[in-house]
Amino acid sequence: MNAYYPFTSPIILTDALFVEYGGETGTTTVAQRRASYTIAEELVCRDLQTFLLPYTVTGTYLSTYNAFPIILDHGYVNRVDEVRFIDAEETTYYTVEGTDNANASLRDPVLGLVDIHCIYTNEQSPYKVQVVYNAGLATGTANSPTFEMALCMVAESILNEIRGYGNEAPGDVGIDYFSNQQYRETRVKMLRTVYGTSAIMQFVHKLLNQWRKPRYIRLR
Numbered sequence: 001m002n003a004y005y006p007f008t009s010p011i012i013l014t015d016a017l018f019v020e021y022g023g024e025t026g027t028t029t030v031a032q033r034r035a036s037y038t039i040a041e042e043l044v045c046r047d048l049q050t051f052l053l054p055y056t057v058t059g060t061y062l063s064t065y066n067a068f069p070i071i072l073d074h075g076y077v078n079r080v081d082e083v084r085f086i087d088a089e090e091t092t093y094y095t096v097e098g099t100d101n102a103n104a105s106l107r108d109p110v111l112g113l114v115d116i117h118c119i120y121t122n123e124q125s126p127y128k129v130q131v132v133y134n135a136g137l138a139t140g141t142a143n144s145p146t147f148e149m150a151l152c153m154v155a156e157s158i159l160n161e162i163r164g165y166g167n168e169a170p171g172d173v174g175i176d177y178f179s180n181q182q183y184r185e186t187r188v189k190m191l192r193t194v195y196g197t198s199a200i201m202q203f204v205h206k207l208l209n210q211w212r213k214p215r216y217i218r219l220r
Helices: 015-020 030-048 145-163 199-207
Strands: 055-062 077-086 092-097 104-108 113-116 128-135 177-180 183-186
Touching: 015 030, 015 145, 030 145, 077 104, 077 113, 113 128, 145 199
Parallel strands: none
Antiparallel strands: 055 128, 077 092, 077 128, 104 113, 177 183
16 A cells, blocks of 8 residues: 555554553653554555555546556445546546446455446546545454454564664564574575564564455456
């Protein structure tokens, strides 16, 4: 999800929830914790390419009617509220509500795919299409133990970086080779996740596997 993230404060994580899952507030400030919670939630949103809670956004895309579907900026689309057809001079010359019409269809809500069908108004065809839609995980999903655990672990890692201790290594990097006196090891290959490559972040990545969908695929 490369789209602008709209939230500047946490919408799920709180101090109480963080402590319940083993987080330590210690001597950190309220601002440090708020930043950690907000960043953690944003990273999970970018990983899953949708919002933790339903949210309405507007995206503008080049028209691909009668060819390929439009891939919206977010998956898990709950509804399409409005589709605006825009010409090359940036004029909105036609607008339809929702997808209960002959002009636009929501092909796949989970992947966020919208089909734009052939439309002619005053012998025009769209240059751009602007879509107003609501996307996000179903209410309550992000409050499940799996999500709460994942969010708290990411927040803890970020908070550790702020206060300067507690992660596997500075910068929370993944460990490919380790040696200590007579003992040494090489770990399995690390994935490059949006959270980092450490073993802790690999665990977070696995926790959220079932909600991560391959959205950018070749379509015909």
